[in-house]
Amino acid sequence: MRSFEGVVTTGIYCVPPCPGRPRAENVVTFTSAAGAEAAGFRACHRCRPYRGDRKPASASELVCRAIDLIAAGALDAGNAAELAARLAVSERHLRRMFHEQVGATPDQLARSRRAHFARRLLDDTDLSVTDIAFAAGFGSLRQFNRVMVAIFRAAPVELRKRRRRADRLVADGGLALRVPVAEGTDIGRRLAQLARTAIGGVESATPTCYRRTIVVDGDPGVIEISSATADAVRLVVHLPRIEGLIHLVARVQRLLAGQPWDPFEDDIRGIVSDHGVLDDLVRAYGVPIGGLRKFGLAYLFPTPTTLATANSSGLDKVGAQAIRASSGTV
Template identity: 85%
Template sequence: MGSFEGVVTTGIYCLPPCPGRPRAENVVPFTSAAGAEAAGFRACHRCRPYRSDRKPTSASELVCRAIDLIAVGVLDEGNEAELAARLAVSERHLRRMFHEQVGATPDQLARSRRAHFARRLLDDTDLSVTDIAFAAGFGSLRQFNRVMVAIFRATPVELRKRRRRADRLVADGGLALRVPVAEGTNIERRLAQLARSAIAGVESVTSTRYRRTIDMDGDPGVIEIYSAATDAALLLVHVPHIEGLIHLVSRVQRLLAGEPWDPFENDIRGVVSDSDALDDLVAAYGKPVGGLEQFGLSYLFPTPTMLADYPSGLDAIGAQAILTALVH
């Protein structure tokens, strides 16, 4: 049984269990929403599968790595040949693996991800259609409209009119978003893990909320994560611009799944195991961020470039971290 179900008599696909309960003989399984869309099915209006973020459960390691690269934006400006080269396989082989395991090409998967993220923004926020297009990673408003009509059979303006009264999220400052999480994710437990390893000035964690400073294309910002429901977290974003917001949300999803926020930061944490020394390192070499003292936040975690500007900072970390930074 696939993660999604296409109903041949209606031309829609659902996320089981759907309230519509189609007859079993009319159901075709799909491993991904992109696969159902590539086969010509459109998303169900009742169970709204675009609000989920399920990945193919039986995909190979190669396909999973490709999906992770797509999630961080490799296909936003690149192409399938470049994606295949990064994975050390031919483009033809990569496409064949995707057809077999995902039911769609890498480009179709990337397009589906952008469209689903945009649909959630249309539901949850009051952002303009133009802002949503670029937040979701589309290259132009024309491309955005074309893709949304192809996948949802309606324009972005029409889709916004269909949102439910309870969908709209309103926050006192910042942009509020629902973030789908993997099935079985315990957000409260993950917040407790983050609290035990929080870096002073960079992260602030309570039993119900995680805050941290982030770098958004060279500009500082802040994210706040709350526990919202069993299948979603509530994310409050404070950033100077929202272009590429889809990739920031992907990083939040990986963080909630137990992965590090940043590979370089994670490597430094592994080398500087003493929490007080790590706090001192951030205070000495991190980029100051003003106006957030009331939240316990005051620095961006230092990047490799920041540390390279201060040789004493590299000496404090040690040779292993320097080599690791060069690798990344």
């Protein structure tokens, strides 16, 4: 993984190779963008390091787990002490590990992630500044403005004016986003894999585009993922609301890294290997969603409660007891 380079004479940090070439004696190295920002550097306008999403180089398993939890929103309502408890370490030990490997505290990393996500939305979308603030997980517009000025040295309205003409993404319906993926991810291979295992009605896929139904805060929605560049995908989301969009994007990144979209759904896939039977299961017990025919979608995947309470005769074909065991009721 590449590191980040801060230039002490300008106060700017970059992702090498950057078009700007500072003298080697003026360069200091950081393992993360958050570490560079915590040291007082701001993102370069040329290489735009905020458009990537890299974990610190050589991070330990503990720190990687902590970063994944932060990406999932562990510090939105909680604090560093609660995060440390989830990892079965002391807060002091976690902070020390972050200082050594990230160069920033867990809270500073969370702040940096939100700011970088918001900056990408300012570049790529026409969302209002207020909508972007809440989509990126900020608690208020005042907090959003304060953090963006601290990290990028400019208010959101000024940053929006600096976006490049080619950045703006437009979708025929839905909100289009450019989502960076983990270094080394083979996007084409992962999309082809998702196409091979797609469940009818819940997922619709070709080797180059994957769609599925999702639930966000109890409301149904749809995501569309297609390849964009070697290190990013084009994501189009169809949602009734976009508050906390940053966490949905993190979930998409985990899916592209090889993790299942939903653990319960993955358990059922493990029990029922016949795709035709899975399709029947969805048609019988999935939640119907109207208006999605153009996507080739029609259902949300059945919930654990629905399958746990379903009539046994109706589940004989797919292994009633095994499914109920996975649902946690047997």
